Amino acid sequence: MSGFHTHALYRHEHSALHGLPSQVKIVSLVLFVGAVVATPRDVLWPFAIHAALLIVAVSIARIPFSFMAKRLVIELPFVLFAVLMPFIGTGERTTVLGVSLSIAGLWGAWTILVKGTLGLGASVLMAATTEIPDILEGFERLRFPKLVTAIAGFMVRYLDVIIGELRRMRVAMTARGYDPSWIGQAGPIASSAGSLFVRSYERGERVHRAMLARGYTGAMPVFERVTVSARDWLTGMAIPGLAWVVAIVSWVVR
Amino acid sequence: MHIPDGFINGSTSLGAGIAAAGGIGAGLRHAGKRLADRQIPLAGLAAAFIFAAQMINFPVAVGTSGHLIGGGLAAVLLGPWLASVVLAVVVGVQALIFADGGVSALGLNIINMAIVAPWTAWFIYRGLRALLPRTQRAVAVAAGVAAAFSVEIAALGFVGEYAIGGTGGAPVPTVLIAMGGVHALIGIGEGLITGAIVAAVLAARPDIVAGAADLLDPAASPPRRLGRFVLAGVGAALLVAAFLSPFANSNPDGLQRVAEDKGFVETAQTSPVDEGSPLAGYKAGGDGVIATAVAGVLGVGITFGIGYGVVRLSRRTKAQR
Secondary structure, three states: OOOOOOOOOOOOOOOHHHHOOHHHHHHHHHHHHHHHHHOOOOOOHHHHHHHHHHHHHHHHOOOOHHHHHHHHHHHHHHHHHHHHHHHHOOOOEEEEOOEEEEHHHHHHHHHHHHHHHHHHHHHHHHHHHOOHHHHHHHHHHOOOOHHHHHHHHHHHHHHHHHHHHHHHHHHHHHHOOOOOOOHHHHHHHHHHHHHHHHHHHHHHHHHHHHHHHOOOOOOOOOOOOOOOOHHHHHHHHHHHHHHHHHHHHHHHHO | OOOOOOOEOHHHHHHHHHHHHHHHHHHHHHHHHHHOOOOHHHHHHHHHHHHHHOOOEEEEEOOEEEEOOOHHHHHHHHOHHHHHHHHHHHHHHHHHOOOOOOOOOHHHHHHHHHHHHHHHHHHHHHHHHHHOOOOHHHHHHHHHHHHHHHHHHHHHHHHHHHHHHEOOOOOHHHHHHHHHHHHHHHHHHHHHHHHHHHHHHHHHOHHHOHHHHHHHOOOOOOHHHOHHHHHHHHHHHHHHHHHHHHHHHOOOOHHHHHOOOOOHHHHHHHOHHHHHOHHHHHHOOOOHHHHHHHHHHHHHHHHHHHHHHHHHHHHHHHHHO
């Protein structure tokens, strides 16, 4: 299983967060995002604490904030939607700098921006501190269906191959004067995608035969057993635990 | 169409997560029987292909572009059960490894893109196949039309989720018209590309298109007797329409209810942004009935457009060979 040790979102460092077993990080991510989503949106201070917790985690992982910021750009389409909301929202309106804005729309925009950004930040942090095979093994150790993790494993292992093939087709088409600016060009796009599927499928057949030739019996071999200590779980649960305390307290004192 | 965290409230997301797990579990049971171990690498490569195909941008109109969702494509190429498993893997990997789509919204995204899209595409596809002749061109046309509608229905799935648990203040009819309008355009592109991809795969390796197995093996169950699929497809469409229209009129957000006396239609129309927005054209009437009629006319137009486009494209690819 060599050759696929890094991906675009991963950043190699030696930190406590990088060293944490991946299943702990997965559970921790899901719990943290759950706490953020469960926090009532009309109290503001809990979100400041959630953000502070995330920033602490990012510093522990020694991930530069510029790296995080660049990865958060993926959120832009929904930010645009959020910005529109106060304008198209209904109900009571308020006037800010002479522009009439919907109060419900403003709350909606705030919710999407704060919860979306915190959730995305947590996901980016996990991807930045965990290599893809580790993430998949983590899911396997969390007793996810083998079929799902196996399909996902093949997917990520061959993703770069398929995307590389797509890129080479693009280069070849561009070199021959391809210009995807009008709908008539849909033909070449589609036929190249069609041949990409045939190539992917045939590669899958070859991979399977190669695996059989090497003694594949239907289960992937496990090379190392990762043992998770109670200390790992305690470390991993510290931040999501605090986030849940914040979420619950904010419901109580609201 | 990847929903981020915080867009839909926690309880709706949790419910969607449970429903998605059930749906994919059923997919696993059915696909697993057929999969054995042999098909796992194939399914993985198909997932990688869908991921790559979603990176293919195509022009929607002048200046804008959309990208494939791949629900209809996966359903026709792999069969609906395996398609939903593969698409769920794609959506899950996007959320957990590429941070595309919220972790808490994973269930919602799986429902829209991995369950609603391939299954509506499959029902429409089988329905059309039963009506059309048993030719490769008919397979491509049926796949294209099915893919186009599946995008629109998946977008309506999002609107339904927004109506149930949306945390935003935007009124549901506005979201419905905006999402429906944009995805009608994206659906045209998706339909054309899907039809042409299926045509290209059929020309090269007809044996690997799961949805067209009957073309090669006359003994295999011909889709002709599957008139009930047409009924099921039409029934599903009607159900969706029937369930969505009340949502479109309900006022789900607590904060919205506070100011219920202000009709949202008037507000939506007088909003200064709407006048200049490119979406303003879609709400010519604003009124529910007129909007529905507009949607209906759009739908018919799209069907004709896609059918015509796919036939032209498949003709052209044939002529090139």
